[in-house]
Amino acid sequence: MPRRSLIKNPTVPTYFTNRALCHLKLKKWSQVISDCRRAIELDVNLVKAHFFLGQALLEQENYDEALASLKRAYDLAKEQKLNFGDDIASTVRLAKKKRFSVAEERRISQEIELQSYLNNLILDDKKRQMKAAGKDPDEEELDKIELECDKRLSEVNSLFKEVDTRRKRVGHFDPVTRTDLKQEQLTPNLVMKEVIDAFITDNEWVVEEY
Secondary structure, three states: OOHHHHHHOOOOOOHHHHHHHHHHHHHOOOHHHHHOOOOOOHOOOOOHHHHHHHHHHHHHHHHHHHHHHHHHHHHHHOOOOOOOOOHHHHHHHHHHHHHHHHHHHHHHHHHHHHHHHHHHHHHHHHHHHHHHOOOOOOEEEEEEEEHHHHHHHHHHHHHHHHHHHHHHHHHOOHHHHHOOOHHHHHHHHHHHHHHHHHHHHHHHHHHHOO
């Protein structure tokens, strides 16, 4: 039994990886992480310790650390000429795919939030102008305000559509081909900055009024 072996040999790293494997099968991720890190302290080149650690971190949705551990396991396996088949490589691909999915969901959510915010900003400005027109406004002036609002809304929504179209044309990370996701593609705020800068350049009233 791994537990009894550890009591007698607390400095043997493979005993920790054996117990980590038991925890892994029982889905006790925290225990897996603890045992693997202890094993790595004893032997930094232990492939299974890095591999099991990466799997547990992946289950905890700690994608960056999971990938670091899994890539380390993959490199060590190659250096030591150990045959793990496609087990490690496939787990690396899975981690990349999951990290990408989370980044995409966050990007989409933030872009929708930004688009809604800008649309509301334009509508609020329209209300302000309508109110400033007085109780007996000129119909031509009201039509002008309406047209300007519609134009600004169209510009904002077109900018978002253009950015999304350009992103699709350039392409993203492809988990199947194992192509790494670039940092700029992982940062939705850069997409937001592009949209905001373009919008403010054409609509200086946003800065002046708000």
